[in-house]
Structures are given as C-alpha cells and as structure tokens.
Amino acid sequence: MPTPYTKLVIEHFKNPHNVGEIENPDVKVTEGSPACGDMLTLYLKVDPVTHKITDIKFKSFGCASNIATGSIITDLVAGKTVEEALKITWKDAAEALGGLPPVKIHCSVLAADALHSAVEIYMEKEGLVKEKNPTKMETVFQKLTHVIDPNTGVDIVKSKIIKGVKIENGIIFIEVDLKENDQFAANVKEEILERLGYLWDIKEVKVSFSK
Amino acid sequence: MNTIIYLDNASTTPTDKRVIKKMLPFFSENFANPATKWTSSLSKLVDEEVEQARLNIAKLLGADPDEIFFTSGGTESDNTALKGIAFKHHDRGNEIISIPIEHEAVLKSLETLEGFGFKIKFARVDSKGFVDPEEIKRLITKKTILVSIMHANNEIGTIEPIEEIGKICRERDIYFHTDAVQTVGHIPINVKSFNVDLLSLSAHKFYGPKGVGAIYVRKGVKVKPFMDGGGQEKGIRSGTLNTTGIIGLGEAARLASEEMEQTESDVKKMRDLLWDKIQKQIPKVYLNGAEIDSRLSNNLNIIIKGIRNEPLLVALNERGVIAGGGSACAAGSKYPSHVLKSIGVKDNDIFGALRITIGKFNKIEYVDYVVQSLNEIVNSLRDLSPFWEGE
Incomplete structure (x- = not known):
C-alpha cells in the first residue's frame, strides 16, 4: 500500500525499537501534549562514570512518524555519551528515516526535544553543565512550558494554572491553581520537580496548591 | 491480503x-x-x-x-x-x-x-x-x-x-x-x-x-x-x-430508488456485525453519537481508548483496510473534529476516533479479517501508549 511515508518509516512504525519503560531510570521526560495530538515519553539510564547512555526506552501517543522517529532516535543514541546525544537533531532522525513528509516534521522535532530535555536534566543532575548562569524567572517559565496540565491538555503556563513563582535563596516556590486533591495534582507536582529540581544553584523546589 | x-x-x-x-x-x-x-x-x-x-x-x-x-x-x-x-x-x-x-x-x-x-x-x-x-x-x-x-x-x-x-x-x-x-x-x-x-x-x-x-x-x-x-x-x-x-x-x-431498501439492509447487517465483534474483542471502545439503531445504517464512529487514530489508520492501510478518522475533508488538518468536540468528546479521546462507513460493495465475509486486524493493531499501539493502563 503506498503512503506518503518512506519504507523505513513504515518499517520502524510497524516494529519500533526500544519501546517500553525503564525501572528506576536516571531521567524520565514527557514532551508534547495530548491536546496537540502527539506525546512522547523517554526513559534514560546513563553510566555514572563514562556518561554513556546504557539504556533508552520510549512510549508514544503520536502519529506513525512520531513512533518511527522515537524508534530511530533511540537507535541513534545507543552507546553515545550524553554530550554526543545532545548533538543529535531532528534532521539526523528524519534523514536516518529516509525523509519525512513536511507536515510530519513537528513529530520528529518532538522526539528530538524529548532527547535533549532528558539529557539536559541528566547533566543538571550530575553537575555536568559547563555554563553556570544563575537561574532566572525566564528559565523557570521556559522549563514549565514542558509540563502539561492534564485537565486542559496544554502546558501549565498556557493553561494559566501557575499563580505565582518566586526564587529566593536557592529555593523556587511555585503556586499552582489546582486543588490539592485534584486527580492530577500529584502528577503535575512530580513533573515540575523533574523539570526544575536539578538546576545547579537550586537547593529545593516547593510546589503548593492554592485552589 | x-x-x-x-x-x-x-x-x-x-x-x-x-x-x-x-x-x-x-x-x-x-x-x-x-x-x-x-x-x-x-x-x-x-x-x-x-x-x-x-x-x-x-x-x-x-x-x-x-x-x-x-x-x-x-x-x-x-x-x-x-x-x-x-x-x-x-x-x-x-x-x-x-x-x-x-x-x-x-x-x-x-x-x-x-x-x-x-x-x-x-x-x-x-x-x-x-x-x-x-x-x-x-x-x-x-x-x-x-x-x-x-x-x-x-x-x-x-x-x-x-x-x-x-x-x-x-x-x-x-x-x-x-x-x-x-x-x-x-x-x-x-x-x-x-x-x-x-x-x-x-x-x-x-x-x-x-x-x-x-x-x-x-x-x-x-x-x-x-x-x-x-x-x-x-x-x-x-x-x-x-x-x-x-x-x-x-x-x-x-x-438508488430501486435498490435502496435492499442496500440499506445489507449495509446495516454488516455494520451491526462489525460493531458487535469489535465490542466483544476489543476492550474500552465506545460509540460516538447516537445509539446504533438511531443513526445512519452505514455509520460506525468509535473512540478507542489510549491510542491515536493516525497510526491506527496507517497500520490498517498496511493491511489493506481503509477507514477514516473524522471527516475526510478535515483529514489534512491536525485539529480534532469539530463534530466530536461539539458533542462533548474530550480532546484525548477525539484523537482516538475511528470512523468506519460501510458501502454496498463491501463484503460481509471480510468482517472477521477487519476486526482481527483492528484488534492486533490496537493492542500493539496500546503497548506503545503512555496513556494505556490496561483494562
């Protein structure tokens, strides 16, 4: 059956590599949101001495090319150090798949974004970040745009449930406009901690709920 | 096939x-x-x-x-x-x-x-x-x-x-x-x-x-x-x-004037059999829109929980089965169906909507093949999905 996809895309889509979860991963990130239609969760396990990626797995709620890109990008990363992995772009992934239809580019970007986020978080965690700029509000908000509000399906900045952010003496205070017992509150908190918890000059992240 | x-x-x-x-x-x-x-x-x-x-x-x-x-x-x-x-x-x-x-x-x-x-x-x-x-x-x-x-x-x-x-x-x-x-x-x-x-x-x-x-x-x-x-x-x-x-x-x-009655009864029979088998074999599948008997006889529009319809349609196509997501006119758009949104289907679910519409040239013998293909593809997509937590 001819489709706009290359044979390789279909091959990776039908039998994706590195699918699943990793127990106790060094990093787990989710990019995208169900509201925009594509979502990809990436798990990384990294060797603490060599900083080589020893295991990588993904899950996808996305289109065929999102699944194929997840598969190929996890292939490309295998055995590389985290710094090498940072250099892998969506173009590398698209090329490795023999090209993607133009309308599907954003799907490959999503997989590359997930990889970069995961590596950045790992590097922050391990103190591998070279340029140590003090954390500013901008950085915090930029990172929060990667956290999805499951109630609306868009990120928590866009959905306006961030009521207040304060950085004080190495502590980030975040006030979230959700009920403490909201079914997604724990989930949102966990994701915020994952995104902000490893900045080099931040000792603690305090998330409070205010509805 | x-x-x-x-x-x-x-x-x-x-x-x-x-x-x-x-x-x-x-x-x-x-x-x-x-x-x-x-x-x-x-x-x-x-x-x-x-x-x-x-x-x-x-x-x-x-x-x-x-x-x-x-x-x-x-x-x-x-x-x-x-x-x-x-x-x-x-x-x-x-x-x-x-x-x-x-x-x-x-x-x-x-x-x-x-x-x-x-x-x-x-x-x-x-x-x-x-x-x-x-x-x-x-x-x-x-x-x-x-x-x-x-x-x-x-x-x-x-x-x-x-x-x-x-x-x-x-x-x-x-x-x-x-x-x-x-x-x-x-x-x-x-x-x-x-x-x-x-x-x-x-x-x-x-x-x-x-x-x-x-x-x-x-x-x-x-x-x-x-x-x-x-x-x-x-x-x-x-x-x-x-x-x-x-x-x-x-x-x-x-x-149509001459054959409508017969065509509609054949189409309905196949649609009903398909829906019956899908419900029996695939968990967490829901009907969108009116009850099965108060909608067009050729129409089946369902939500399959935990997956997106795009990879499902691509995979079905690989097996020779051509179905639809929403309306064909909006198929090029990445925005979810305005129809399903208007009847209150959640965004997550809209992306998992599958529209099957039967015609007079479809053969009822293919129902088993279609449902089996659908079942296998849905299972593998659910394995892949971060939203699927089992039945």
Whole structure:
C-alpha cells in the first residue's frame, strides 16, 4: 500500500525499537501534549562514570512518524555519551528515516526535544553543565512550558494554572491553581520537580496548591 | 491480503459500473451541449438524457423536476442555498440559524455571511449530536430568514429531526435548507413532508461520479446565483452542463430508488456485525453519537481508548483496510473534529476516533479479517501508549 511515508518509516512504525519503560531510570521526560495530538515519553539510564547512555526506552501517543522517529532516535543514541546525544537533531532522525513528509516534521522535532530535555536534566543532575548562569524567572517559565496540565491538555503556563513563582535563596516556590486533591495534582507536582529540581544553584523546589 | 477493503464510504463511494456504462457514450459519441437543443439533433438527445436525470432525482426526493438544479456537488449546493437566500432576502432580516456540527461547506459559508453583516445563531446539539427543535423555535426572531440543519451528520451519522424543524420554519415563513449529502440515495426523503425549501445532494456519496450534485429549490423560492454567466439552469447555475456527470447522477438516483431498501439492509447487517465483534474483542471502545439503531445504517464512529487514530489508520492501510478518522475533508488538518468536540468528546479521546462507513460493495465475509486486524493493531499501539493502563 503506498503512503506518503518512506519504507523505513513504515518499517520502524510497524516494529519500533526500544519501546517500553525503564525501572528506576536516571531521567524520565514527557514532551508534547495530548491536546496537540502527539506525546512522547523517554526513559534514560546513563553510566555514572563514562556518561554513556546504557539504556533508552520510549512510549508514544503520536502519529506513525512520531513512533518511527522515537524508534530511530533511540537507535541513534545507543552507546553515545550524553554530550554526543545532545548533538543529535531532528534532521539526523528524519534523514536516518529516509525523509519525512513536511507536515510530519513537528513529530520528529518532538522526539528530538524529548532527547535533549532528558539529557539536559541528566547533566543538571550530575553537575555536568559547563555554563553556570544563575537561574532566572525566564528559565523557570521556559522549563514549565514542558509540563502539561492534564485537565486542559496544554502546558501549565498556557493553561494559566501557575499563580505565582518566586526564587529566593536557592529555593523556587511555585503556586499552582489546582486543588490539592485534584486527580492530577500529584502528577503535575512530580513533573515540575523533574523539570526544575536539578538546576545547579537550586537547593529545593516547593510546589503548593492554592485552589 | 491483496484485496482492498474500503470502509470509508461516507468520504466517497466507488462509482457503480452501471452508472459508468450509462455515462460513457456522452463523452465522445454524443458530446453535444444540450443548450443548442432547438437546432441540433445531437443536443436534443443529450438534453433528453439530462432531463431524464432531473426526473430521476426529482422522484428520489418527491420533488418536481423543475425544482432540481445541477451543480458541481454538495459544497456548491450548500453555498448556493445559504448565500443565495441570504443575499436575495436580506431585506427581510439578517439572522440565520444552524448547528455547530454542520459540514464545513455550511460553516464556512456562514462565516462569510457573518462578514457581510448577517448574524449566525447556533443551536446546541446534545451528546449524541441531536438538535432539539424546541431550541430552534426559541432562537427564531422576526429577523430570522433562514434555518440550515443537516439531514444526517457525516461523522457520527446522527439523523436530525428534519420534519419537525421544517414544520416550525414553514409555519413562520422562514426558509429551511438541509444538507442531505449523507442521506440522499441512502434513506427515503420527501421534500414535501420534510417541509424543506432547499436541499443539497452530491452524486459521489451514493455510487455516482465525483464533481456533480444538485440542489432542490422549492417552486417559488428565489435565490441569488453567485456565478454569473450564460444563465443555464434557469439562471441559478450558469456554466455549460456537466452532461456526463449529470447523466451519471441521474442513473445513480434511478438505481438508488430501486435498490435502496435492499442496500440499506445489507449495509446495516454488516455494520451491526462489525460493531458487535469489535465490542466483544476489543476492550474500552465506545460509540460516538447516537445509539446504533438511531443513526445512519452505514455509520460506525468509535473512540478507542489510549491510542491515536493516525497510526491506527496507517497500520490498517498496511493491511489493506481503509477507514477514516473524522471527516475526510478535515483529514489534512491536525485539529480534532469539530463534530466530536461539539458533542462533548474530550480532546484525548477525539484523537482516538475511528470512523468506519460501510458501502454496498463491501463484503460481509471480510468482517472477521477487519476486526482481527483492528484488534492486533490496537493492542500493539496500546503497548506503545503512555496513556494505556490496561483494562
């Protein structure tokens, strides 16, 4: 059956590599949101001495090319150090798949974004970040745009449930406009901690709920 | 499997071979333009066939032949009805009533009219896609000139209470248009008992060729044509007649009149079997729209929890099964269906919507293969999905 996809895309889509979860991963990130239609969760396990990626797995709620890109990008990363992995772009992934239809580019970007986020978080965690700029509000908000509000399906900045952010003496205070017992509150908190918890000059992240 | 199992018949249908046979002589053997029928015997012959086609459609709708005008299809008919009434009768008022689950041809026409100063009011639909005629009644004011409500929805197959709405409009002397693109040739229609003033239809939705359709305009109802030209079709639709298309449409209409009942019963049988087996074999699958027995017999629109429809459709296609996500017209768009949104389906779920629409050329023997393929693909996509937490 001819489709706009290359044979390789279909091959990776039908039998994706590195699918699943990793127990106790060094990093787990989710990019995208169900509201925009594509979502990809990436798990990384990294060797603490060599900083080589020893295991990588993904899950996808996305289109065929999102699944194929997840598969190929996890292939490309295998055995590389985290710094090498940072250099892998969506173009590398698209090329490795023999090209993607133009309308599907954003799907490959999503997989590359997930990889970069995961590596950045790992590097922050391990103190591998070279340029140590003090954390500013901008950085915090930029990172929060990667956290999805499951109630609306868009990120928590866009959905306006961030009521207040304060950085004080190495502590980030975040006030979230959700009920403490909201079914997604724990989930949102966990994701915020994952995104902000490893900045080099931040000792603690305090998330409070205010509805 | 090398056979293609085409289950997207609401998007378009294959042209019936009998229809093609009827059309073929009018390409090269008799290619004449019916407009010159007074002086050319060739034209006279084509004209007779065109008029036969008009009669066949009139019969199918319970209309008179001089109330049928040929167009290029459903979209043109919808545009003609809405803009034609609005621009002709704007002195009577500027309000138009419709529903949010209409086809884009209606919604976009209304948007254009809004730009010209018309006020568009949308009546709500319930979680099954039904509009309440009482709400139409409430929305009507002295300024209302037109109500446009689709006969059946193209995505979820909900059949609207057209007769009641028609009655409300007729009593108040308000024009009533219905987009019947999904129903003409499929279920019985009578423009008189429906009390409609304008009705849109399209040939390729009922085994006719693409690029041709018609609009019913009740005798005495005036519309302003939006194409200027040689005044064909009594000025309502200028342009040399698409004779082959029209003759094909006429033949499709004739076949539908004769075979509708049998076709619908076959289609329903297959649709019901498919739904029954899907429900039994695949967990967490839900029906969108009206109950299975109060929607179009060919339509199945379901939410499959935990997955997206795009990879599902790609994988089904790999196995020779062609189905749909939402409406085919919006398939290129990454935005979720406006129809499913309007009936309150959540975004997450909309992305997992699968539309299967059966046609008269589908074979019931393939149901098992389709359900088995669907089951396997859904399982593997659910394994991949971060949203799937098991049954």
